[in-house]
Amino acid sequence: MATSSVEPVGASETAFDHECDVLVVGAGAAGAAAAYESAAAGADVLVLERSSGPGGTSAQSGGELYLGGGTRVQKACGFDDSPDDMYAFLLAALGPHADAEKLRLYCDGSVEHFEWFRARGVPFKESLFDAPGWMPYTDDGLMWLGENAWPYNTIARPVPRGHRPEAPMFAGGILMEKLIAAAAEAGAVTHEDTYATNLVVDGGRVVGVVARRFAETVAYRARKGVVLTAGGFVDNEEMLADHAPVLLGHDKISDGTSDGSGIRMASALGAATRRMGSVEIALTANPAVVCRGMLVDGLGRRFINEDVYPGLYSHRAVQHQPGPYWAIIDETGHDEIAEADMWGVRPKHAAETLAELEESLGLPPGSLEATVETYNRFAERGEDPYFHKDPRWLRPLKGPFAAIDPADGFFGAGRHGAGTGAGGFTLGGLDTTVDGEVRDVSGRPIPGLYAAGRTAAGIHGEGYISGTSLGDGTFFGRRAGRAAAQNP
Amino acid sequence: MATSSVEPVGASETAFDHECDVLVVGAGAAGAAAAYESAAAGADVLVLERSSGPGGTSAQSGGELYLGGGTRVQKACGFDDSPDDMYAFLLAALGPHADAEKLRLYCDGSVEHFEWFRARGVPFKESLFDAPGWMPYTDDGLMWLGENAWPYNTIARPVPRGHRPEAPMFAGGILMEKLIAAAAEAGAVTHEDTYATNLVVDGGRVVGVVARRFAETVAYRARKGVVLTAGGFVDNEEMLADHAPVLLGHDKISDGTSDGSGIRMASALGAATRRMGSVEIALTANPAVVCRGMLVDGLGRRFINEDVYPGLYSHRAVQHQPGPYWAIIDETGHDEIAEADMWGVRPKHAAETLAELEESLGLPPGSLEATVETYNRFAERGEDPYFHKDPRWLRPLKGPFAAIDPADGFFGAGRHGAGTGAGGFTLGGLDTTVDGEVRDVSGRPIPGLYAAGRTAAGIHGEGYISGTSLGDGTFFGRRAGRAAAQNP
Structure with a gap:
């Protein structure tokens, strides 16, 4: 059990300090994507970030994006790809029990999603790193993520789909720099050092959040919707014990703020969760x-x-x-x-x-x-x-x-540190529609509430490969941002 | 997502048809144990059972009870046991990540719990079945459940603890016959064909349930508490897909009514769940x-x-x-x-x-x-x-x-039927205190709400052995029944 109070508070008991159309909680990859699309669709967007700077875990990651279906980089490297091949591979690699509905959309929209990153200024070098690896030590823009190895090479045409922003090793920094800049340019405003603690509800509808900024309590009203992109829960030991104990004691792939607060705030309101035991766990x-x-x-x-x-x-x-x-x-x-x-x-x-x-x-x-x-x-x-x-x-x-x-x-050697030779993060979260609407336990969307990134369950079944968390976080983060902006 | 509406309803909108002190939802092993103890403590007890007769999945089970620490049967068969040995074995066999707090109580109270079954008239033959097996084909009262095999024989003194009511093969029928009779004798009244669908709440406190009896809606007021003992969710395909997909497609060890309704009703109120992905899965x-x-x-x-x-x-x-x-x-x-x-x-x-x-x-x-x-x-x-x-x-x-x-x-050969050679049931459920109080997402007990059996998360980590589900269901069912009866 996790013990800080995350119960929703009523709008009538809340004195709002700020107001916007769409409030995004968390400025990682999913949050930046949601904020950009919401703002680009004309909404007045505020982003709350608990840290003193944006980027979250995404900024510290390798920056891989699992994309395909025939991107410019794939073509330049001499590969033919199709959404169907990408779908067949991911269904197996992220399975068993990958989310077929979300996965289909993700694969069909992948070339457009790649171009969206390019249009936001994310650079991709048109060259292939051609050997097994967690992450190239070069700045190559394309890598294999198992597509050419058994049994996956018997399931779909073997085509590399690991896309990487141009940087040696960890490329999450450059990725997030571009996405945060794009969201700001589109008009989204970020409040840093601001930690959302409770949802504000009005007759079954989510209308804002209460947050903490140092010793202060700050309340935000969101006219159209709240988008929870606050990360997973690998840093919350109580939640790990309750839902994903396999990660207990191992390294945490996180910036230290993945405390499950987004999932808990919504669950306290009766939101449904999905696959809370699913994890990425890497043997290093x-x-x-x-x-x-x-x-x-x-x-x-x-x-x-x-x-x-x-x-x-x-x-x-x-x-x-x-x-x-x-x-x-x-x-x-x-x-x-x-x-x-x-x-x-x-x-x-x-x-x-x-x-x-x-x-x-x-x-x-x-x-x-x-x-x-x-x-x-x-x-x-x-x-x-x-x-x-x-x-x-x-x-x-x-x-x-x-x-x-x-x-x-390399994890044990310093970057993360528990020294068990394994590390990971959580994949389970809120049960969402393909437009990021958070469902309640009866399967109905909770009005005004959206989620994406690791606060939500995404395309994954029991499997994981690199680039699919940043990938589905940004893809469905964009959809959630658009849906919230269009919410009457 | 599961789609029938399980949202709580307000007491002020509810016209109650029946009233009692403690309302128990589900007449399986945990429910019968809770009803007996509540009634024996002086409470006016009603039990709702959705089927046309009591017993649930428990009545169709092998009837094994994992008990030890020095029971009469163990002594008669020549074995010395201790709660500490039992605890050490279960911590390993039900692990990793078994619930140490519940397990300690369970082991320390096991001899008393065995005597409680005997006092309810459950017969145990004082003889050992001395070979590996899922279930003896004899009516022997004691069997090994891995205690004498590696690595468990290196962890704790190897002592058999599989206790079985006296019956050839499936002994769940005789077990439930005795427990149901005991609850009735203590004064608990059962309403059959009555399916609880929603909790009734009054200012944050659970005060009853709404149920369906054929075409009719019936409302029950519970002055002291509602105890949810409605089984797990192996029969709910949507919940399996959301929480325990490994069981999809395999045989279901269930009487067909394990639809997760108890877990869902409480979750809709903001109750916390625990280990929803944990399952028993038997390779036959x-x-x-x-x-x-x-x-x-x-x-x-x-x-x-x-x-x-x-x-x-x-x-x-x-x-x-x-x-x-x-x-x-x-x-x-x-x-x-x-x-x-x-x-x-x-x-x-x-x-x-x-x-x-x-x-x-x-x-x-x-x-x-x-x-x-x-x-x-x-x-x-x-x-x-x-x-x-x-x-x-x-x-x-x-x-x-x-x-x-x-x-x-033997499962594929007829009794259950999917024919994959594997079958199982769910172990995850509501997050409860050792007295069966259901916790909300912030870790606080929800007033008036209790759970036990497979509606709750019990002593299990990622492992399972026979007799521990009937065992912890009855043990913590009894505690929940007593706690509800004492609730002011």
């Missing part, structure tokens, strides 16, 4: 190492094709394989990897033979030997009958060998 | 077969110690191993199994060699051979370094071999 193994060697579990056994986008096996690994996990590589593979692609990590375990390595890692005797023997036997023929790793990455492994603990990976 | 492999042979995944690989209680590997298997699954056994093992313990299932695949069996099952060539070779090599020494199966069940397997598809198991 280094894909450059893993794809050239193998990833094994605590019994020395492979469990995935190591060339697939790491987001696609992380969830399964962290929740359900017996840990710990080890990335195993030989000297030949290690020497192939670009220094920048090692993210500063050095193997702590090295050995001439697999028997020595098993002992050093505490694996059952003979387990790693059996795994590598089978792997090598098929790799010589360019085959992987168990997991179908692409022949490009298949080569018999020969000593000397090294093992890397994902807990020494 | 036959434990008598599995423990004498092996259970393999779609890559021909073992993934558990096959002598553990099947509830303890089912969840992991159904959600995260590559299916299908196969129970593999040799002729020697098959001939050992009592006819009644085969549950009417015959192997559909048989072969002299493992290579033939691999082909017939569509497993990668050599995969099953490798698994059996490793298994046999260690089994000859009475060892299982991978999964620690007890030596009692370790024996090298020799042809001829047979394979059984769990979809041909």
